[in-house]
Amino acid sequence: MHTQTRRLALQLRHPFKLSYGTTTVRENVLFQVSAGTHSGVGEAAVVPYYGETAERVLQHLSAPALAEALSGDPLLLGDALDRLPADMTPAARAAVDIALHDLWGKHLGHPLYRLWGLNPAHIPVSSFTIAMADDEDGYREQVREARDHSLIKLKLGSGDWRTDLRYVQMARQETRARLCVDANGGWSADEALAIIPALTELEIVFIEQPVARDDLAGWRTLHDSLPVARPPLIADETVQGVESVLPLAGLVDGINIKLAKCGGLRPAMQMIQLARACSMKVLIGCMIESTVAVAAAAHLAALADFADLDGNLLVSNDPYRGIEMRKGQIALTERPGLGIVPAPEQ
């Protein structure tokens, strides 16, 4: 197998404000692997707050140890994944995992969802994300403009739960769409206990990462203190790779699986199996990514309860196309592998 790596500077349609900071460009890395007449592509989302850098990802993806690991038969997908160097970061590993799956699917002549026996009609409606804004009228306008989406995710974590709640109430006034919220770990357990009953009243579909990443005591408090009739509390930053799932059994109601966090499709699939065995809900999420990584997650999302796969919609220079989204519903094609093709030159 031959490999090729290139930087991908993704231009964001709108500056993206999080509790972590604001960004206007995101530098990801594309990874291509070829064997015979087929090639597969993968993407590493370089997420600064997970400690990834483009340089480190590029270094991993051009390492001789990786080339050595990819010297075998592309049909033996499991063997190739087993041989990946142990020191790869999750994002770099995800890029290789996605590219190998794409290549494998092309060799077998079927799209990935088909090779997993899945029905793409089961992909849940994907949420559309709205960031907080200082300008309240502008915020209301943003919510109204999202009228084509049936599920809207509100980013919270302003630092004051009462402000957070006020923004949710504003959104509720402006749209009939279903709403979910992502606190990005911005609440203490006590603050979460104060706001969650109000969010339950507002029929929020799910609540992501109410407490800080490492606040397991906070998760325990929420689990023990809140009524069972509540929106599912979904761990995002608290859950990373396969090994992080079982310790959360009985602590969280669900997990947000992202390929760039866990290292690709194979570990994501294992996490889904573990989550199901622990009666957890599954949300398939993404980073700010092109169609490459979002398509990979979309194939898997047929197994999920919720999807948050709008990463490519936030980007103005997506180098690939091949998934369509209408009112949040993703459609996949019958093309083999990821089912994506390069976008026409712009």
Added chain:
Amino acid sequence: MHTQTRRLALQLRHPFKLSYGTTTVRENVLFQVSAGTHSGVGEAAVVPYYGETAERVLQHLSAPALAEALSGDPLLLGDALDRLPADMTPAARAAVDIALHDLWGKHLGHPLYRLWGLNPAHIPVSSFTIAMADDEDGYREQVREARDHSLIKLKLGSGDWRTDLRYVQMARQETRARLCVDANGGWSADEALAIIPALTELEIVFIEQPVARDDLAGWRTLHDSLPVARPPLIADETVQGVESVLPLAGLVDGINIKLAKCGGLRPAMQMIQLARACSMKVLIGCMIESTVAVAAAAHLAALADFADLDGNLLVSNDPYRGIEMRKGQIALTERPGLGIVPAPEQ
């Protein structure tokens, strides 16, 4: 999809003695499902000591609710499996699951191991089983006759652990093959603590079901009292379906997954994922079954540490062929699905 069900009376080459009793014939049930030009076949192993009867299995496999569940597209494997009636016994469910996988693989044009990205060269050497015999010279002779097998499983559970140990020592004197043992739950925890150090000395590869099925306290005692340097202690009767794996974390060193216990390939795959997340070894076993069910397990065995897939070798009237075993090493073909074909008329 059209379905067809028939009884399969398997003639055993040798009467088979277990701690449960002796058998010379085993009545299984074959299940066929057809769509378009393809058909898939599955098998229900009717295991009396698991409370299955041929009548009950036949009833489940010809139920209108099952026909209704199988009315969809055979490519949508997951949907069909999700729709199976909840009240099916594990063996009946396994027959349908195997047949649907076979049909799905034929529609996609690839063998199952390929559709899972697995390398059939990783299928572990399968053990060959030798039952206890009252005649000690005859027992030694049986062990010598198994010289073509590199891994021999000794069935124990005579009711006296000293007798069990003597049989293992006899076998050790007669062969250079690797040996594993299956106590079939025949020891108390104290008896197991007495015999296991001696079995460790004899370099037994693994020890199956040392204590009784429901003796979780016994498993706990063994786990806490035995040195880590011991043959892995593998649960067989103690583990049944998907839900039984996680409660055994930290209690057992591995699990014996059998399709007829857990309900087929999809739950077996999930059990493997769970076992790996709990650092358990995986043994893929079988019942007394034809090539149909053994081939299905063999495809999955590429993910296992150990295999015990000699069920079809014990049968003189196997209605299918398509897996070859040489010195315990199973070879699969490139044919799609299970890769098996009807045996020529006898």
